Amino acid sequence: MEMYFWAFVVGGLICVIGQILMDVGKYTPAHTISILVVMGAVLSGLELYEPLIDFAGAGATVPITSFGNALVKGALSEAERTGLVGILTGIFEVTSAGISSAIIFAFIASLLFKPKG
Amino acid sequence: MSNKKKKKLTPTQQEYQDFARAREPRRPVLTNVLKAFLAGGAICLIGQGVADFFVWNFDFTEKTAGNPTVAVMILLGVILTVLGVYDHIAQWAGAGTAVPVTGFANSMASAAIEHRTEGFVLGVGGKMFKLAGSVIVFGVVSAFVIALIRTIITALGGS
Amino acid sequence: MLQGHQTWIFPSRPTIIATATVVGPHEAEGPLAEDFDLVHGDLWLGQDSYEKAEKKMLEEACEVAIRKAGLQKQDIQFFLAGDLLSQIISSSFAARTMAVPFLGLYGACSTAMESLALGALIVDSNSGNNVICGAVSHNAAAEKQYRYPTEYGSQKPPTAQWTVTGAGVALLSSGGSGPRVTSATIGRVVDMGLSDPFNMGGAMAPAAADTITAHFRDLGLTHREYDLIATGDLGRVGHKIAADLLQKHDLEIPADKFTDCGILIYREDQPAVLAGGSGCGCAATVTYGHIFNRMKKRELKRVLIVATGALLSPLSYQQKESIPCIAHAVSIEFSQKE
Numbered sequence: 001m002e003m004y005f006w007a008f009v010v011g012g013l014i015c016v017i018g019q020i021l022m023d024v025g026k027y028t029p030a031h032t033i034s035i036l037v038v039m040g041a042v043l044s045g046l047e048l049y050e051p052l053i054d055f056a057g058a059g060a061t062v063p064i065t066s067f068g069n070a071l072v073k074g075a076l077s078e079a080e081r082t083g084l085v086g087i088l089t090g091i092f093e094v095t096s097a098g099i100s101s102a103i104i105f106a107f108i109a110s111l112l113f114k115p116k117g
Numbered sequence: 118m119s120n121k122k123k124k125k126l127t128p129t130q131q132e133y134q135d136f137a138r139a140r141e142p143r144r145p146v147l148t149n150v151l152k153a154f155l156a157g158g159a160i161c162l163i164g165q166g167v168a169d170f171f172v173w174n175f176d177f178t179e180k181t182a183g184n185p186t187v188a189v190m191i192l193l194g195v196i197l198t199v200l201g202v203y204d205h206i207a208q209w210a211g212a213g214t215a216v217p218v219t220g221f222a223n224s225m226a227s228a229a230i231e232h233r234t235e236g237f238v239l240g241v242g243g244k245m246f247k248l249a250g251s252v253i254v255f256g257v258v259s260a261f262v263i264a265l266i267r268t269i270i271t272a273l274g275g276s
Numbered sequence: 277m278l279q280g281h282q283t284w285i286f287p288s289r290p291t292i293i294a295t296a297t298v299v300g301p302h303e304a305e306g307p308l309a310e311d312f313d314l315v316h317g318d319l320w321l322g323q324d325s326y327e328k329a330e331k332k333m334l335e336e337a338c339e340v341a342i343r344k345a346g347l348q349k350q351d352i353q354f355f356l357a358g359d360l361l362s363q364i365i366s367s368s369f370a371a372r373t374m375a376v377p378f379l380g381l382y383g384a385c386s387t388a389m390e391s392l393a394l395g396a397l398i399v400d401s402n403s404g405n406n407v408i409c410g411a412v413s414h415n416a417a418a419e420k421q422y423r424y425p426t427e428y429g430s431q432k433p434p435t436a437q438w439t440v441t442g443a444g445v446a447l448l449s450s451g452g453s454g455p456r457v458t459s460a461t462i463g464r465v466v467d468m469g470l471s472d473p474f475n476m477g478g479a480m481a482p483a484a485a486d487t488i489t490a491h492f493r494d495l496g497l498t499h500r501e502y503d504l505i506a507t508g509d510l511g512r513v514g515h516k517i518a519a520d521l522l523q524k525h526d527l528e529i530p531a532d533k534f535t536d537c538g539i540l541i542y543r544e545d546q547p548a549v550l551a552g553g554s555g556c557g558c559a560a561t562v563t564y565g566h567i568f569n570r571m572k573k574r575e576l577k578r579v580l581i582v583a584t585g586a587l588l589s590p591l592s593y594q595q596k597e598s599i600p601c602i603a604h605a606v607s608i609e610f611s612q613k614e
Contacts, residue, residue: 004165011161011217012154018212019153022431023146026472029215029224029430030251036216037256045263058164061183062190062217063157064252071260072267079268087264091257097184098191098218099253102225103245105195110229110241115426116201117319117326117416130469136524137470137478140517142434142551149431198427207429208548214429223429231425234325248428 003057010052010059033064040068070094149211156206156213164190164217187218194222199230224248280494283461290399292608293452295564296340298333300441302415302549303561306542311565312442313340319416319441327361330414333443333557334359334370338408341447345406352376353404356395357445358387359412359556361421366412376408385480385509386463386585387411388444388560389604393460395448396606402450410445413555422473422590435475437511437554440541444560455571455610461491463603465587471598473588477514477538477551480584483601484510485521487582491605492527499529503576506567508559508583508603509538511552537562537581559583571610578609 049069078090232240357367358381371378391409538552
């Protein structure tokens with residue numbers, strides 16, 4: 001149950017960073033999300049993101065920062081096995097589920113639905 | 118940044134901008150932050166519930182449950198988008214709905230259904246990533262640089 | 277006939293013998309619903325794209341106006357119209373259907389009065405007897421082109437405005453009865469260096485104030501000669517700024533006769549409308565629907581419509597250009613005997 005509390009708090013706080021970037025920094029949503037992804041990648045490189053996931057569960061895996069983390073994680077683990085080329089082959093290893101499902105669901109959506117305006 | 122930008126303005130422009138700013142409603146930053154916290158927290162709470170659902174009911178561990186959880190969250194985001202409610206929730210929630218992975222799904226699904234009128238290849242296919250594309254580009258570029266640095270440090274016998 | 281620096285006077289006083297307005301579902305929920313000729317509950321108008329829906333609205337508005345005037349299509353000599361989409365496709369495509377000599381105009385949201393001023397010039401110079409002037413915009417088509425996909429969840433600040441889904445046209449004629457166009461002031465492009473596309477009202481307010489000032493200066497008038505002065509689509513934010521700007525220049529217009537089409541068209545509590553309406557269709561539908569009805573009910577005798585336009589493009593915004601703005605004012609009169 002404790003995990004649920006921290007998922008809410010940590011997830012909420014990451015969104016707060018995003019909101020401050022949009023409202024105070026006057027960034028567009030696209031800029032904001034891009035900044036957060038890079039932040040996630042940097043935290044991953046400093047080995048700080050995995051501990052955050054252990055601590056907050058979905059609070060750290062659901063925000064888009066986890067996408068940056070997963071990209072780095074995939075690249076690093078593959079690089080360990082196969083060397084430098086592994087960075088290229090491994091980048092999408094972990095994130096494949098997210099990107100593929102988003103493409104597939106969005107495509108199906110375009111077959112069946114029209115925007116409501 | 119705003120100071121640098123202001124230097125290029127003529128005195129009349131500067132005077133008007135101050136005049137206008139005094140009459141514009143401010144963005145309700147505190148309320149927006151609170152709403153983003155609540156909405157973003159709630160979405161992560163749902164995500165935690167989905168993850169536990171996979172751990173308890175199927176053969177997943179906390180680590181491996183990540184993939185199906187993300188897929189379910191993305192599906193939820195797409196469903197709310199095509200029902201025409203995601204944009205309305207987002208007007209209330211701000212970053213609370215933009216930052217979670219559901220927002221990533223929303224940016225792709227909204228672009229896909231919006232540009233369906235330009236055909237499947239140039240419309241759906243070509244424009245699906247018009248908002249989500251930058252996330253992938255900057256994610257991959259930064260991940261590449263960071264992974265490269267880490268790998269080189271390791272190779273040189275560091276950490 | 278030129279008077280002063282930038283104002284045309286029309287001695288023959290071309291008559292607006294008919295107007296027509298067509299709007300979408302959001303506008304139908306607003307306080308002016310009764311003033312519009314056709315109200316669509318479907319944002320798509322049964323078409324398969326928003327762009328086609330926008331074109332359809334303009335076609336319908338033209339048909340209604342011609343029918344109201346008791347004329348046929350072939351009686352129309354010129355068609356002047358514009359919209360917000362790239363290459364003003366809605367207007368050009370509606371003109372294809374109309375098969376009437378056509379001049380396409382782009383003045384962003386100021387197009388409604390740009391077309392009326394030019395139409396009056398044509399009629400006044402005996403270059404045409406029946407001219408249709410109009411403008412159209414569609415919320416979703418404009419969002420798609422200028423901002424984000426309509427279903428994309430982005431939070432808009434309180435200064436943002438809602439593009440009106442609507443078409444408004446006026447049929448100008450050298451004879452007949454109806455409100456008359458007496459003068460028009462063509463605006464200068466004013467750029468105060470603002471670049472926030474979610475605060476168009478604030479960017480356009482100086483252009484409106486500039487054109488109103490020029491109108492009064494060129495014709496030696498004051499606000500006392502007008503029963504109503506309406507800006508096009510400044511919204512609640514921009515209109516307040518324009519009112520204060522005019523006051524600063526000692527041209528204060530009493531609040532009861534200074535209004536804005538973007539404020540009038542929606543209820544304040546309508547969702548997502550925020551600071552008010554905007555778009556080509558805003559000034560067009562409110563002027564040719566609501567304000568004309570009030571003139572016909574003899575509530576208003578002389579009005580000045582100051583349609584405002586923000587001349588940006590999605591590209592110019594991304595390249596960090598500021599927003600050049602313009603406003604055109606047209607004076608319309610409906611005297612007792614007519």
